[in-house]
Amino acid sequence: MDAKQEIDAAIDAHAKWFVRLRVAIEKKSSEFAPGKVSLDNACDFGKWLYGSFPPHLKASPAYLEIRSLHASFHVAAAKVLELALAGKAQEALKALEPGGHLKQVSIQLVSKLTALKAQV
Template sequence: MDAREINKAMAAHGVWKVRLREAIESGHSEYQPQTVARDRECEFGKWLHSIPVTERPAEFWDRIRELHTIFHQEAGKILALALDGEQEEALTLVGDLRGRFVTTSIELTNALQAWKQVSH
């Protein structure tokens, strides 16, 4: 596996946290919630799904795909709330340390780190 792709994924998904907070503050975004909610729209998602089935590391691929899907679904939900003027609820979801968005973000980062460690 390509550790550079994993590094890019971690960085790109960290940027989403910033984008979501900016959308919450401004009520605007260049992104559409329905697009953000799809895990195959980002570069990492495209790369992840392009890995041939025979080359997908069983101990990581399924879990990372699942977490990546949830991450995007939650990000899309938060963005929709932000754009609908529900800033308070969106802010709660993006900042709740026990919430699905934050816990999934942490789990995804940890899973990507573990995958990267064995890919060296």
């Protein structure tokens, strides 16, 4: 995959987390463990981000911001999953709503990734 495809795949994969989390909230179970979800270098995008990301862009402020937002996304998603597994549905759902922490981090991450796509 080239860099633009990696970015598109990342946007798609992270959007799917909202579906997974809603299912976890509904079922109070998940195939994923919060500890694993919190790792920003375990998903395909994280592996690319920390690995074969275009070297000439790794020193850019955009790269550092994307890494930070990506890490924040994973920590926030893990927190929502913890709430879902604990049966705290209302609290978990708030994070997914517009204005919720996970939703806000996701919007910022997608915005930065979209801008980055224009640079690669």
